[in-house]
Amino acid sequence: MAVWSWLTREFNVSAGQGQQAARIARQGRVPMTQDTPDDPERTQLLEAMPSATxxxxxxxxxxxxxxxxxxxxLLGRGGMGDVYRAEQLQPVRRTVALKLLRAQRMDARRVAYFEVERQLLARMRHPAIAQIYDAGTTADGHPYFAMEFIAGSPITTYCDQHALxxxxxxxLFVRVCEGVQHAHQKGVIHRDLKPGNLLVDEVDGRPLPKIIDFGIATATAAGSGGEVAGTPDYMSPEQAGGDQALVDTRSDVYALGVVLCELLTGQRPNANGETAASGVHTLRLPSEQLSTLSPVDAGRIAQARREPLPRMRRVLRNELDWVVAKAMRFERNERYQSAAALxxxxxxxxxxxxxxxxxxxRGYIWRKFAQRHRTGIIAATAVVLALVGGLALSVYGLLQARAQRAIAEQRNAQLERVAAFQQSMLEGVDVEAMGVDIGRDLRTQVARQAGGDVPAFERGLARTSTPDVARSVIDRSILANAERAIEHDFANDPALAADLRESVARVRLALGLPAEAAAGFAQVADYRTRALGASAPQTLRARQAQVRALLEAARTKEGLALADTALRDAASLPAEDPLWIKLRLDQADAIAALGDRPRARALLEALRADAIRLRGERDAATTEVTNSLATLLGRMGEPDAGRKLLETVVAIRAATLGKDHADTLGAQHNLAIMRIMTGDKAGAVAMQRELAAIQTRRLGAEHPTTLGELGNLANMLSDSGDNAQALxxxxxxxxARTRVMGADHPQTLRGLLNLSSFYARSGDFARAIPLQAQVADARVRLLGPSHPDTMVIQLNRAATLYQAGRAQDALAQLDRYLPTARQVLGERHRELMMGYDIRAQAADALGNATLAIASYQELLPLREVALGKEDARTIDAAWQLEGLLRKRGQAGAAGELRARYIEPLLRADPKTLGEARLAKRQDIIDTEREEARQAVR
Known part of the structure; x- marks a missing residue:
């Protein structure tokens, strides 16, 4: 029985922590034209005069x-056509919304409307309006155009789900009005503004509204004035009246007023605008809408808008009622004259x-002035009292102090902007690439100035980490000087000094200086604890950053202790707060890094369930937790479960961030690994080749990220049987890793382990065994003898020793490490099962049937629980055990094994079996046939 598949390589799994700062928040998405409770009626196209349908x-x-x-x-159907979700295949690959005129008989009028719609959309360029990409016709002449796919929620749904x-x-509504104004300036009246056509997506964590479906706006440019188009609940009186010649941009302003009322109170106005009764036009305003509800329902609506009910009623009645009323006036001339005015x-x-x-x-204007200048009025009152008391000199001093404070505050604000700019510049520095450039420049100079010394220089440079040199230079020359300046220049403003120190620490973390960053975050958090309290959000933010820096610096126990403390301090945070979720994620990651993977898994599963419930599956924090859980499951020997989660993460990030975003590529990276671990070799290699090519083009051939992708590609090629190309x-x-990162870097050691496995597959054990010993010694020294990564290499060494014909040495290695590995790795881990498999084979080869049987008896239930009774590897363990038991004369026990595991496979229709089970079936048939021939002889 072959064991090559158990000579395990280690993949580089990106957990998305630390190196990817942008965290974009997403949740509550629905397809672009999907009807929702906020869009109760589809857009209607009604003929004023009868006509053929x-x-x-x-x-x-x-x-x-x-x-x-x-x-x-299919996303939806409207009066003018169908809208589909489609994939653009070239010249770029992306998801689009494709609108197709679906009439079987296309009269010239509808074709003209469709063409005008395309031209109108093409003229508009605004962040709040969906962009058109392309247009064409089907083979039978039906026109279509492709436009930006918006994976967003109707504006009312988004506001409710995010409790804005x-x-x-x-x-948010102001940004919608700006988009509508842009359309109006291009001569386009939308005619169907409603929540279902005002979708909200998120970019860099900020909500971005998008106006979609200008399908009936074409009547502005090409209509005959004979159609009533729009959604009745949002139509202006002139639009609903049928005389389309009266429809202008103020009709859209009316619809915006209806949407605004719905955003404020959760309800549309009872009447379609003002209604005529006894010659008087009436309209139920937002405050009146709220007053019609029960106290419980009204309180719920106010709470969802984070306002006390009395204050919300007062704000609506005293101000926002007037805005809605003006937007929805029955007479167009009395409305806001434009969306910009609204x-x-x-x-x-x-x-x-x-x-x-x-x-x-005058009373209203004075009240608004007082609200804006409350602090100033209080100060002015104090000044008046001082004047009354005859303290003119004190007044003068007070005015001078306020002027100086204003100047200082202005300078502080300017300084903060400069610091933020400098932080963003430094965080964007690619230190790894800078290190490669330093090495290249040094080689060039040495070759030019002292060509004879090049070999010696190359040997020295191979022992040097040029990225570390780059980090050290930036740290000493820029960041350390910045800290000294903060200490000297801002001693009298400790709050601002703390903010600046936090900026420096974030730069250090982004540059790969986690230990130094942790010290900076600690200083900031300690000051804020004294000034604001340990539970203040600003304090907790610095503590969380300190925890993450400690974990990246491999100070895991210290990071876990700090995370536990910070979680106790953060108990007052809302459960859905991203900071609370990040702290819980850091705690779980630390526990996993310390080797207690079962506990870490339980924490991550509970955290993911909470995050989905509180923030939605598409939220950035939720996908980060899902990604961590998926990678942990893969490391625990459950790649099928991990792959299922990663398929979800990749789909969500591709839809919300884009296919080429760094976070999407990181999730695809992990998914490719899970594919190879679950047997999808072709799919894994194809995805990995693409990732390696992209990163080579983006970052260069020796960038650490590129090397990680190339290393994974080599692993997958070897697993697919192409060992010659993998070596x-x-x-x-x-x-390259030795040159760029150093000989003891974890990535270098991982590469050595993978290389040793390729040599073993090629039968070159003289090279494979020393390489594995080198990796094992380094991991014991760096991680400790009981770390999961140390256990993996020790079990792999046993497999290689057995393949090299050193069965006795393999058994000695397994006797030493297998019990600890079972505790550390868990019983579902593939390396643990490989260890029992190798022990059984080595014992059998040495004639120790008792140990071989005992090993298979331990292996079989492990595989059945982890892989299932019908998996080819489970059946193989049962078949091997059956043969040994028959040789021992235990026919009854052997027969039970055969009936449970082997006979079902032999009786199965070969057409229904997968590749692995079919191969095992044939292996059993061929082997038992040969054994029968041997018995006859």
Whole structure:
């Protein structure tokens, strides 16, 4: 029985911690045109005069290709056409929304509308408007165009799911108004503004609204005035009245007023705008909408907007009622004259300025002034009292002090902006690439100035880590000087000094100086504990960064203790707070790094369930937790479970961040590993080749990230049977890592282990065994004798010794390490099962049937629990054990094994078996046939 598959290589698994700072928050997504409770009625296209209907065509099936696009699924159907989710195949690959005119009989009017819609969209370029990419026609002449796919939620859904405050909702709505104003400036009236057409996505953690579906806006440019188009609940009176010649940009302002009312109170206005009753036009305003609800329901709505109910009623009644009323006036001339005017008034509300829509009495204007300048009024009152008391000199001194404070505050703000700019510049430095450049420049200079010394120089440089040189130079020349300047120049402003020190620490963490970063974060957190308290969010943020830096510096026990303390201090944070989730994730990662993987898994599973419940599956913090759990499952010997989670992570990140985003590539990297671990060799190699090519192009051939991808490619090629192609790649990776990172770096040691396994597969044990001993010695020295990574190399050494014909040495190695490995790695780990397999084979080869039987008896239940009763490896263990038992004369026990594991495989239809089970079936048949012939002889 072959054991080559158990000569395990180690893959570079990116957990997405520390090196990838941008964390983009996502949740609550729905497809671009999917109907939701916020969009109760589809857009309607109603004929004012009877006309022949246009029969609807059948929806396109998934996989159908239109031009450069392949249909994936139907998103929705409207009056003008169908919208599909599709994949653009060339010149770039991306997901798009593809709109197709589906009428079987296309009259010239509809084709003209469709063409006008495409042209209108193509003219608009605004962050809040979905962008058009391309257009074409099907083989039978049906026009279509491809546009930006928005994986967002209707604006009302997004605000509710994220519990946005009243001010946050209004700020988001202002951005919608700006997009509508852009469309109006291009001559486009949307005509169907409603939550379902105002989707909100997130970019860099900030909500970004997108206006979609300008499908009926074409009537502005090409309509005949005979159609009523839009959604009834959001139509302006003139739009619903049928005379489309009266529809203008103020009709969209009316619809924005309806959406604003819904954002404020969770309800649309009862009437379609103002209604005519006895010659008087009436409208139920937001505060009146709220008053119609029960106290419980009204309180729930206010709480969701993070406002006390009395204050919310007061704000609506005194100000926001006026905005909604002006936007929804029955007479167009009385509305806001543009979406920009509506946005300006809402911004005035946010800034505490008097509203243009409000009745401008002196009392209202004075009240707004007082709200904006409350502190100043209090100070002014104190000044008046001082004047009354005859303290003119004190007043003068106070005014001078305030002026000086204002100047100081302005300078501090400027300094913070400069510091933020410098931090972003330094964080973006690629130290690994800088180290490669330093090495290259040094070689060039030595070759030019002292050519004869090049060989000696190369030997010295091979023992030097040039990225560490680059880090040291930046740290000493820039960051250390910055710290001294902070100490000297900001001694009298400790709060600002702490902020600047935090900026320096974040740069150090990004540059790969975690120990120095941890010291900086500790200093910041200690000051904020004294000034603000241990439970203050600013303090906890610095503590969490300190924990992460300690973990990256391999000071795991210290990091775990600090994480436990910070979690106790953070008990008052809301359960959904990302900082609370990060601290729990750090705690689990530390426990896993210390070797207690079962406990870490339980913590991560509970944390993921909480994150999904509280923030949604698509949220950035949730995907980070899912990624960590998936990689841990893979390390614990459960790659199928890990792969399933990573497929989800990759899909979410591709949809929310883009396919070429660093976080998406990191998840794909891990997924490729899980594919090879679950037997999908072709899929894994294809994905890994693509990742290696991308990183070589982006970062260079000797960048550590590139080397990690090339190392994984070598592993996958070897697993796929192409050992000859894998060996030179693996050797090149080891050489480059030794030059770039140093001989004892974990990545260098991992490369050596992989290279040794390739030599073993090639039968070159004279090279394989010393390399494995070198890795084992380094890991014992660096990680300790009981670390999971140390256990992995010790078990691999036993497998290689056995393959080299040294069965007795293999048994001695396993006797020494197998009991500890079972405790450290867990009973589902593939290396543990490999160890029992090798022990059984080595014992059998040495004639120790008792030990061989005992080993298979331990291995069989392990494989059945981890892999399943029908897995080829489980059946192999049962078959080997059956043969040994028959030789011992234990026919009954052997028969039970055969009936449970082997006979079902032999009776199965070969067409229903996978590759591994089919091969094992044939192996059993061929071997037993040969054994029968031998018995006859």
């Amino acid at each position: 246009v029969p609807a065509g059948e929806a396109l099936a998934a996989g159908v290709q239109l031009g450069h696009y392949r249909i994936e699924s 405050s009243l001010r946050e909702r209004i700020a 946005a300006e008034d809402l911004q005035r509300f946010l800034d505490g300025q008097p509203l243009l829509a409000a009745p401008h009495g 030179p790649i693996a050797q090149a990776v080891v050489d």
